[in-house]
Structures are given as structure tokens and as C-alpha cells.
Amino acid sequence: MKKLINNPTNVVEEMIEGYMKAHSDYIRQLPENNRSLVTARQTRDNKVGILIGGGSGHEPGFMGYVGDGMADGVAVGNIFASPSPDPILEVTKAIDKGAGVVYLYGNYAGDVMNFGMAAEMADLEEDIQVGSALATDDVASAPKEEMEKRRGIAGEFFIYKAAGAAADFGYNLENVVRVAEKANSNTRSMGVGLSPCSLPQTGKPSFELRENEMEIGLGHHGEPGIEKGPLETADHVADRLVKDILQDIQINKGEQVAVLINGLGSTPRMELYIVYRRVEQLLKEQGIGIYRSYVGDYITSLEMGGCSVTIMKLDAELKKTMDHPVNCPMFVQK
Template identity: 85%
Template sequence: MKKLMNDPKNVVEEMVEGYVKAHPDYIKQLPENDRALVTARETSDGKVGILIGGGSGHEPGFLGYVGDGMADGVAVGNIFASPSPDPILEVTKAIDKGAGVVYLYGNYAGDVMNFGMAAEMADLEEDIQVGMAKASDDVASAPKAEKEKRRGIAGEFFIYKAAGAAADFGYDLNEVVRVANKANDNTRSMGVGLSPCYLPQTGKPSFEIEDDEMEIGLGHHGEPGIEKGPLETADRVADRLVQDILADIEINEGDNVVVLVNGLGSTPRMDLYIVFRRVEQILSEKGIKIYRSYVGDYITSLEMGGCSVTLMKLDDELTKMVDHPVDCPMFVQK
């Protein structure tokens, strides 16, 4: 393991400190808790606050998406671990503008528990109304009949996009939650792992895999996938990922989708564009129209090798959310 770090115990604090210093016009750290970050820009009274968060190691997710048009604040956890309720509550208090705050997070046990506890504290101690929406886009993590058990992976990015736009449009708390859940319901992802990442504190790989193998359906923390098999070509990998996604959601000829080909940390853009090339071919052959496409590292897993493919099926409302301008340090859309 080779990493540019000092003391492994301080990697999150030093990363957050560096991020805030690099982007002071976008984000600031709350004095009450160094894991609580909020937008450095004024937001309007009566706007629903958008709070995102999760473990570190997924950069640019999640702190990279605090900015105009997306999140108003982020709670930062340890590597691959949920933030505790304390920074979540501090961000909640800082971004509430009288209309409540919506929590957006992945469907993981630690996040469900800690965001739930923070919501109770916000209600009982601060009289702040909180709504919540969980990302559960990973088709590999549970069968369709048990969708509520699925974990959130790169599709979380589309949920942030939709909910942030809805809040900007002046939707109330319940409507922002509805839009976030609608985005999640219309989003599916699946990934492939090619090489593990190494946790700074242990120096050990997140999973074991041979040089000539790949793991289909791998999770963003190294959770096992559906199957481990021989390394395939980019086209064969894309075929499998898109096939499993389309088998899980009804997307028909003439429908519009948004596509994300997401790198997991160490996959070159060259590889990602080769995968996207095949994804576009598959969808074009089926008469499915790509309305927007995103290719790059959006939600990573330290230096893990591999990628995921995400499709979000659009209707008029979700198209409006996708088109809304965004200005964040790690994502700009005009």
C-alpha cells in the first residue's frame, strides 16, 4: 500500500481541512463539529435544506456536492463508515431556513441508524422537521422483490441532483422527499470490481481478487458481488451490467434516460469512455434515448479498480430536475 498521508488516524480530518481550504468560496466547517460542513453561500429563507452524508473514501462524494443546486450541507464519517448523529444534527441546525431539512443517504445499517437518531434529536431538541430518503439503486445487492434491502451506490448522485433542484424550485419538505424517492425508484446501478482498495488504518485490501479475475456486482466498500469470474472485455462487462439493469426496470423504446458511468477510484477515463461507448450502443439498438450522460469519478471507493453503470428513467418532472443548473466544487452543470 502506498498513500500520500501522514498519520493514518488523521486522514479524514486532514482531508476535510484541505478541502475546506481549497474551496472557501463554496464550503465552510462548523466550529461546533469538524465533521460538519455547510455551504459558504447564503440560502433563501423558506427553502428546504438538503443534507447529504456518509463515510469518507468516496470522494468527490459526498462533500464535493455541497453547492448551488445540490446539497446545503454534509456530515462526514470515518472511512466507509456512517457519520455519527452529532455532525448530522449540527448541519441540520445550520441549514434549516424554517422549511425543514431533508436527509439523503445510502441504505446502509449505520447510516439508517445515525441519520434516524439525528432526525429524532432535531425534532425533539430543535423543533426542526426532517424528511428522509434512502438510495437503494444497486440491483446486485438484493432481488427485486426485496428492493428495500438494496444498498445505495453511484445512483445517489442522481438523487442529490433531483432533490437539490426540487428544493431550489420551492417545493415543500414532503414534495422534496417525494421527488427524491421518485428519483431513487427510477434509478438502477450495477458495478464491477477489478482491484481492491487499501484502508489507510490497516494497509490491507478491502477484498481478495486475482489479476485475471473480476467481481460482478461488487459494492462500494468491497462487499461481495453476484459472482467472481475471469476478466472480460469492456464490451462484455458493459453488456452484463446493462442487461441486469434493464431486466430490473421497465425502460422501453422511445424512453429517455440519464446515464452515469462511474469510476471507482483508479480506473482511467479512457476505460470509462470505452464502457460508455458500449452502453450507448446497447441503448441505441433498443431505441432508448440518452438525454444526458456523465462519465468520470462521481462516487468512488478510495483507489478501487472498476466501474459502475447507472441509468435513471426520466419523465417530465425528473427531466426538469436533471436540467437545473448546479455549481459545486466537484460538479458544475450550466
């Protein structure tokens, strides 16, 4: 549990300071609040603003997705904790171009409360219209009949991508929210945890797993999964994750999907590509085509071991959003 840090209480501020220095051509910090970051690029009038945010510790989420084609601003919280309403409101004011702002965030109690409060403040105090779309892609966190209780995990990346493209296309606020909600309803994720992470303030493991043990369905803050069991091969893990996803969403033969194999922080890309190899085989056997694939660390959990599999069912509109070019510090698609 060794870490390259200074004072544990300053890790978020020092991370943001380093990020600003490294990517000043992409992103700038608002003087009103040091947790409020917005694009350094010029955005056009009457474009719907895209605001994302959440706790630190998920890098490159969420700062890494502020840029052309994705988010216009981000509110940064403490490690694994929601940002407060103040930085959210400051970002909202900075990125509003007269067409309103859409909030995109995971379905966690703190985020729901704080983003909701910021939306009310934006409406009442600033006369800015705000729409919201929550990520609820984690199939392990609640049964299908209670999807509104599910948490958001790596599938948030696809929602950012879809909503950012829709805003660039010139969609109005209502339709950007519609596209974001469609992306969420068409997306399912499930993860496996192999080892815990440790918060800088504690230096202790966030949960316990024995040396030869894994946990299926683990949340990206270390929330309990569906079951613990002995460590299995990559193929067996991929089989289980894909099986549970395909049982939860109907994807017919001949349809196409986007696939994300997301590392949780300490899993080598070698292992992620081994998992992708098996996921591609399983989908091919079902007659499901992969339209876009993404492999790597997209939304992590500090140094947690393991990965998640995300599958998004595509229609013509969502394909168009997936094809849209993006230029962010942590993600570029031409």
C-alpha cells in the same frame, strides 16, 4: 498499496482541512463539530435544506456536492463508516431555513441508525421537521422483490441532483422527499470490481481478486458481488451490467434516461468512455434515448479498480431536475 498520508488516524481531519482551504468560497466548517460542513453561499428563507452524508473514501462524494443546486450541507464519517448523529444534527440546525431539512443517504445499517437518531433529535430538541430518502439503486445487492434491502451506490448522485433541484424550485418538504424517492425508484446501478482498495489504517487489500479476475456486482465498500470470473472485455462487461439493469426496471422504446458511468477510484477515463460507448450502443438498440450523460469519478471507493453503470428512467419532472444548473466544487452544470 502506497499512500500519500501522514498519520493514518488523522486522514479524515487532514482531508477536511485541505478541502476547506481549497474551496473556502463554496463551503465552511461549523465550529460546533469539525465533521459538519455547510455551504458558504447565502440560501433563501423558507427553502428546504438538503443534507447529505456518509463515510469518507468516496470522494468527490459527499463533500464535493455541497453547493448551488445540490446539497446545503454534509456530515462526514470515518472511512467507509456513517457519520455519528452529532455532526448530522449540527448541519441540520445550520441549514434549516424554516421549511425543514431532507436527509439523503445510502441504505446501510449505520447510516439508517445515525441519520434516524439525528432526525429524532432535530424534531424533539430543535423543532425542525426532517424528511428522508434512502438510495437503494444497487440491483446486485438484493432481488427485485426485496428492494428495500438494496444498498445505495453511485445512483445517490442522481438523487442529490433531483432533490437539490426540487428544493431550488421551491417545493415543500413533502414534495422534495417525493422527488427524491421518485429519482431513487427510477434508478438502477450495477458495478464491476477489478482490484481492491486498502484502508489507510490497515494498508491491506479490502478483498482479494486474482490478477486476471473480476467481480460482478461488487459493492463500493468491497461487499461481495454476484459472481467472480475471468476478466472480460469492456463490451462484455457493459453488456452484462446493462442487461441486468434493464431486466430489473422497465424502460420502453422511445423513453429517455440519464446515464452515469462512475469510476471507483483508479480506473482511467479512457476506460470509462469505452464502457459508455458500449452502453450507448445497447440503449440505442433498445430504442432508449440518452437525455443526459455523466462519465467520471462521482462516488469512488478509495483506489478501487472498476466502474459502475447507473441508468435513471426520466419523466418530464425528472428531466427538469437534471437540467437544473449546479455549481459545486466537484461538479458544475450550466
